Amino acid sequence: MDVIQIVVIGLIATVLIVVVKTQRPELALLLSVAAGIILFLLVLGKIGSIIDIVRDLADRAGIGSIYLGTILKIIGIAYIAEFGAQICRDAGEGAVATKIEFASKILIMVLAVPIVVAVLDALLKLVP
Amino acid sequence: MGSSIDLIFKIAGVGILVAVLNSILKTAGKEEQGHIVTLAGLVIVFMWVIELLAKLFDQVKTVFRLF
Numbered sequence: 230m231d232v233i234q235i236v237v238i239g240l241i242a243t244v245l246i247v248v249v250k251t252q253r254p255e256l257a258l259l260l261s262v263a264a265g266i267i268l269f270l271l272v273l274g275k276i277g278s279i280i281d282i283v284r285d286l287a288d289r290a291g292i293g294s295i296y297l298g299t300i301l302k303i304i305g306i307a308y309i310a311e312f313g314a315q316i317c318r319d320a321g322e323g324a325v326a327t328k329i330e331f332a333s334k335i336l337i338m339v340l341a342v343p344i345v346v347a348v349l350d351a352l353l354k355l356v357p
Numbered sequence: 358m359g360s361s362i363d364l365i366f367k368i369a370g371v372g373i374l375v376a377v378l379n380s381i382l383k384t385a386g387k388e389e390q391g392h393i394v395t396l397a398g399l400v401i402v403f404m405w406v407i408e409l410l411a412k413l414f415d416q417v418k419t420v421f422r423l424f
Contacts, residue, residue, distance in 0.1 A: 238362055245369035252376035253395070259402045260368045266406075266413045267361040273413075277420040298422060305421030309414070 235268055242267075258320050265312065299344060303337050310336075364405060371398045 242264030250257035280301060287297045310333030317326040375398035382391040418424055 238365070241362065242365050245365060245372075249369055249372035249376070252379070253372045253398075255399060256368065256372035256375070256402055259399075259406050260365065260372065263368055263406050263409055264365055266409045267364065270361065270413060270416065273416050273420055280420060301421045302423055305417055305423045308421075309417060 231271065235271060238271075239264065239268060258316070261319060262316055265316070269312075296344060299340050303340055306333055306336050306340070309333075364409065368402050368405065371402050374398065 242260065246257045246260050246264070249260060284294070284297060287294065310329055314326040314329045314333075317323075317329060375395050378394045379391040382388065382394065
């Protein structure tokens with residue numbers, strides 16, 4: 230049922246964007262941003278429940294919650310950066326989009342470094 | 358989630374209204390007012406979109422426990 234709602238919202242928004250784009254391109258861009266946000270808000274609740282299930286499984290399996298937390302953060306950063314970069318690319322600003330993506334890669338690297346260090350420590354312990 | 362689709366119609370409505378007003382003002386010879394109307398429409402739509410963006414980022418923060 231939800232998928233029909235999502236497709237309908239997407240189609241209506243696209244048609245309206247094309248209508249508005251001829252006269253007011255900036256408003257068309259804002260309309261596409263709003264449509265993107267609305268579509269994602271619809272499924273955000275489901276993503277939240279999936280993440281809770283994964284968290285429960287991780288706790289049961291005994292995986293450190295630090296690692297799962299970092300992975301979730303990285304997914305969140307990646308999503309927001311991709312959201313912004315795609316909007317900038319739609320508006321024709323490829324340079325700004327690549328800057329956003331570059332900055333978000335650095336942020337993800339910063340988050341990933343502790344895990345890499347932990348893995349290396351574990352490996353070094355194995356080597357006699 | 359009917360409220361979400363309303364926002365899309367509102368923004369499109371503002372866009373079309375601004376376009377029509379501009380053409381009317383152009384024929385009436387008041388080109389400057391046309392630009393002001395465009396600016397006003399843009400500010401209104403910006404307020405809505407920024408409010409929506411704030412809502413999105415808050416929910417993403419809670420879901421992904423970002424901060």
